[in-house]
Amino acid sequence: MATAETKLTYRATVEQYLEAVSSGTATEIAALYAEDATVEDPAGSPPIKGTKAISAFYENTVALDCTTTLLTYREGGRTAAFHFRVTIKTPDSTAVITPIDVMTFDENGKITSMIAIFSDSDYEIS
Amino acid sequence: MATAETKLTYRATVEQYLEAVSSGTATEIAALYAEDATVEDPAGSPPIKGTKAISAFYENTVALDCTTTLLTYREGGRTAAFHFRVTIKTPDSTAVITPIDVMTFDENGKITSMIAIFSDSDYEIS
Numbered sequence: 001m002a003t004a005e006t007k008l009t010y011r012a013t014v015e016q017y018l019e020a021v022s023s024g025t026a027t028e029i030a031a032l033y034a035e036d037a038t039v040e041d042p043a044g045s046p047p048i049k050g051t052k053a054i055s056a057f058y059e060n061t062v063a064l065d066c067t068t069t070l071l072t073y074r075e076g077g078r079t080a081a082f083h084f085r086v087t088i089k090t091p092d093s094t095a096v097i098t099p100i101d102v103m104t105f106d107e108n109g110k111i112t113s114m115i116a117i118f119s120d121s122d123y124e125i126s
Numbered sequence: 127m128a129t130a131e132t133k134l135t136y137r138a139t140v141e142q143y144l145e146a147v148s149s150g151t152a153t154e155i156a157a158l159y160a161e162d163a164t165v166e167d168p169a170g171s172p173p174i175k176g177t178k179a180i181s182a183f184y185e186n187t188v189a190l191d192c193t194t195t196l197l198t199y200r201e202g203g204r205t206a207a208f209h210f211r212v213t214i215k216t217p218d219s220t221a222v223i224t225p226i227d228v229m230t231f232d233e234n235g236k237i238t239s240m241i242a243i244f245s246d247s248d249y250e251i252s
Contacts, residue, residue: 044203072198072209074226074243077170081226081243083198083209100200100207102228102243117200117207117228 009109010080011073017111018068018084026062030055034110041116042099065089071098078105096124135235136206137199143229143237144194144210152188156181160236167242168225191215197224204231222250 013032020029030051033039039054040047048057065088072083081102088095099118106112139158146155156177159165165180166173174183191214198209207228214221225244232238 040203042202043205072224072226074209074224074248075245076168076241076243077166079169079241079243081207081228083200083226098198098200100198100209100226102207102226115202115205117202117205119201122200 010075010078010103010105013105013109013111014073014080014082014103015070018070021058021061021086022066022068024062026055026058029058029062032111033114034106034108034112037111038113039115041114042119043115043117079103080105094126096126097122136201136204136229136231139231139235139237140199140206140208140229141196144196147184147187147212148192148194150188152181152184155184155188158237159240160232160234160238163237164239165241167240168245169241169243205229206231220252222252223248 017029017032020032033051033054035051036049037051037054038047038049039057041057048054067087069085070082071085074081079102081100083098083100085096085098088097097118099116099122101114101116103111104113143155143158146158159177159180161177162175163180164173164175165183167183174180193213195211196208197211200207205228207226209224209226211222211224214223223244225242225248227240227242229237230239
């Protein structure tokens with residue numbers, strides 16, 4: 001089992017992640033991941049692997065005008081799951097999606113894997 | 127990506143799972159799993175594997191007086207994540223725990239892995 005100190009680090013990393021998705025850079029987000037980490041976003045898509053590919057992936061994310069809100073956070077061992085809201089604004093509409101993401105961590109608190117679990121039908125467009 | 131039909135099966139399986147945890151038998155729960163499935167409950171504990179071990183594990187669960195409520199369900203590809211409430215009554219107290227479970231499925235809709243993500247600090251005892 002992880003120590004209390006390590007657990008705090010995981011939650012802090014998730015909060016840093018959500019803040020960086022909202023208002024950070026792709027490089028800042030990628031730095032939260034271990035070098036050989038994998039990202040499967042959305043779940044069911046081919047995973048991408050490694051800092052370079054992960055940073056390139058998040059370039060698309062940070063280009064969006066979006067805000068994030070953590071709704072529910074759970075953690076056990078070196079795994080964290082969190083339900084959160086992403087609100088994406090475009091000139092024409094607002095899209096809201098509330099995925100459940102699952103992350104695993106290494107002994108240094110770096111993210112070793114992320115999977116974002118949601119379907120296209122989960123988008124609410126207004 | 128899974129088809130709409132397959133997606134319905136996953137959610138139905140999760141609902142069957144929660145119902146069986148509340149009022150079914152260990153054999154019924156184990157039958158929802160693939161033969162070589164793994165269960166890590168709670169996350170961070172050594173995974174158990176296979177129908178026999180899984181059925182034995184759930185004998186402890188079904189012995190409890192508990193009810194389950196699905197709070198949030200998300201799915202992508204062959205992965206489902208769901209936030210749910212378990213209320214466990216004993217003669218002396220009521221314990222409520224609201225984990226996030228993550229399940230993967232095979233092509234027949236059987237559960238191939240389950241990980242239950244929560245910490246001891248997530249219990250509410252009254």
